[in-house]
Amino acid sequence: MQPSIDFTAPRAAPLRRRLRMGLATALAAGLLAGCAAGGPHADKIAANARAELGGGHADKAVALAEKAVLSDPRNGAYRLLLGNSYLRAGRFESARQAYDEAMELGEDSGKAALSLALAEIGMGRSNEAVDTLNSYRDAIPVEDYGLALALAGRTGEGIEMMANALRTSGTNPKIRQNLAFALALHGEWKEARVMASFDVPADQLDARIQQWAAMGNPEDVRLRVASLIGAPVREDAGQPTALALANFPETAQLADAAAAKAETPKAGNAGAAPTLAKAAVEELPALDTAPAPRVADASTQPRPAQLAMIDAPAAKAAPVAVVQPQARPYRIAAPVTHPAVRLSARPVAKPASRLAVRPTVAPGTHLVQLGAFSTADGARRAWRHFASRNPALAGYRNVTTEVTVNGRHFWRVQAAGFVGQASAATLCRSVKARGGACLVMAAPRVAPPQPGRPSDTRLARLR
DSSP states (O other): OOOOOOTTSGGGHHHHHHHHHHHHHHHHHHHHHHHHTOTHHHHHHHHHHHHHHHTTOHHHHHHHHHHHHHHSTTOHHHHHHHHHHHHHTTOHHHHHHHHHHHHHTTOOOHHHHHHHHHHHHHTTOHHHHHHHHHHTGGGSOHHHHHHHHHHTTOHHHHHHHHHHHHHHHSOOHHHHHHHHHHHHHTTOHHHHHHHHTTTSOHHHHHHHHHHHHHTOOTTOHHHHHHHHHTOOOBOOOOSOGGGOGGGSOOHHHHHHHHHHHHHOSOOGGGOSSOOOOSOOOOSSOOOSSOOOOOBOGGGGSOOOSOSSOOOOOOOOOOOOOOOOOOSOOOOOOOOSSOTTOOOOSSOOOOOOOTTOOOTTOOOOSEEEEEEEESSHHHHHHHHHHHHHHOGGGGGSEEEEEEEEETTEEEEEEEEEEESSHHHHHHHHHHHHHTTOOOEEEEOOOOOOOOTTOOOSEEEEEOO
């Protein structure tokens, strides 16, 4: 008699459950492998998303860009496309997370930083937007940077910066138009009208001023940003959790997590094996099933012309009526209602970044790893990005270490200077509380730094 297994017997129930779980796991792994394969299929989806975005169909672009990201989750270009689509759809919370994750994957151009700042302004997070702008000051054109500062509530700084740039560049319609809008936001209506008159036809000037006046309420930041980029005004629950970069760690991150678990088998409240990811930094994590965004009535109001010119993601928009500059002199009148604004000709100092790292912290015994990146430049920029999201990092040194895992090079970004595992775990919990991820590791023994050598950032190489 041939042996057999009675799957209906009570004692075989655990085995049956294990078999079913194994089959389900295998199927899920196969599906994930297929989605992560990327390749021509994902490229085609992304190309279709760009076409829909360029045609002004933001919601269709969002659906396609989300599919592209699921097909290749660690493709920074796809996540940047997703952020652009979210932004044009008026979904600022989703756009912010998509831009964050795209920049963590190396897509950290000035245009990406500007778009991230616009999303943050639209969410009412002006201070974070200013931090983003300051971190990428040298990569953002002055006319975009100045207007973004004005939108973030720093109208005086934005006006002075653009006024000086206008004197330097001579005739620049974009600077004039953005300067006029910033003057209007600051309440300088006379000066705004004079500046706008150089590029707006006389029969459209009153309508333009009225449009600016409708956005003069400081609380209407969402309406202001949406009107500027031609997006609807809508509520947004955030990017779906299934798309989060934290769900798709890279090989180096998995190896680091395994090594940390072996080094610290008991980590107390920090957890035995914390998951390492490249910091999805939402303070309010996105919902698993986000409800459909609701479009407010304000989004249906007609916008016959672009209110200002900012280098946001490309989309099909109404043409801007700009006349050729006339050969007549003009000047900006002295501020009356807000004397704090001085349109002087002196150079404007670059705003001091609030992301400076103090180099006086002792080496310590532990590190907090924040991410692993494929380039050294990306790792250096990532530190500024992490520090802008968590001010507590300003008290610690940035240690960037090159490692080789399975023949591939990565650069780890770590915060150093913790004395004891408990202090490192406290900082790690702070990072996680803001939606990020981290890993507590024991610091390697290193020789003291040489005299005269900067100590704020250390670049090492391990094999």
